[in-house]
Amino acid sequence: MFRQLYNWVMSLAARKSAEVWLAVIAFVESSVFLIPADVLFVPMALSKPERAYRYALIATVASVLGGIAGWALGYFAYETVAKPILSFYGKLDAFEHMKSYVDDRWILILLMTSGLAHLPPIKIVTILSGVVHMSLPLFILSAVIARGARFYVLAFLIAKYGEPIREFIERRLSQLFAAVAVVAVGAYVGLKLVVLH
Known part of the structure; x- marks a missing residue:
């Protein structure tokens, strides 16, 4: 099922309505x-x-608007709508565990890691942001930076190098973004430990 869904999404790129589908x-x-x-x-x-x-602008704006929708699901409709969605994806237990210890600072880190490297998936973080009642303006600003960074880096690489960069994007870019995200989390945790001592 996942492969069929993936192939269907890829097929949308050839349509005249591709920009609408991207949004x-x-x-x-x-x-x-x-x-x-x-x-x-x-x-x-x-x-x-x-x-x-x-395309980067379209994807960034639509992604941030979708993030606001996820935040609203977590804030206003966690029990009735968000919980069944998380359960459907098999993420409910992990989400409940995460919910018990995160605060706004952790949400900011998670927004960056999910925005850049899909770790964890962005929908998890947007819903979580609403559940913990993160400030909506701060959430929007963070989402714009994280999602914009990913799409605009992709746009820059493609505009500059074209087709030869495809393999790097498909195989290595997510690993690179993930490494940046890990370094950021490590720096945050290290800073927190230094401050606590």
Whole structure:
């Protein structure tokens, strides 16, 4: 099922309505959907590198709006809507555990790691942000920075290098973003330990 869904999302890149679909996928990825918008963004930008930054803007705006929807689900409808969604994806137990110890500072770190490297999936963090009643303006600012950074880095690489960069993007970029995210979390934890001592 996942492979069929993945292939369907990739097929949307060839449609005339691809930009609309990019906005839709980026929106729902941030609140309820399984497939990341990159799957659609990358082939679209590779086929029209001159539009890469336009696609990055569309994906960023839609992703942030979807994040706000996820935040609202967590804030206003956790029991009735968000919980069944998390349960459907098999993430409810992990979510409940995470919910018990996070605060706004951890949410900021998680927004960065999920925005850059999909660790954890962005929908988990947006819903969690609402559940813990994170400030909406702070949430929006953080989401714009994290999601914008990912899409604009992708746009820059594609606009500059085109098709030869595809393999790097598909195989190595997520690892690079994940490494940056791990370093950021490590720095935060280290700083916290130094301050506590």
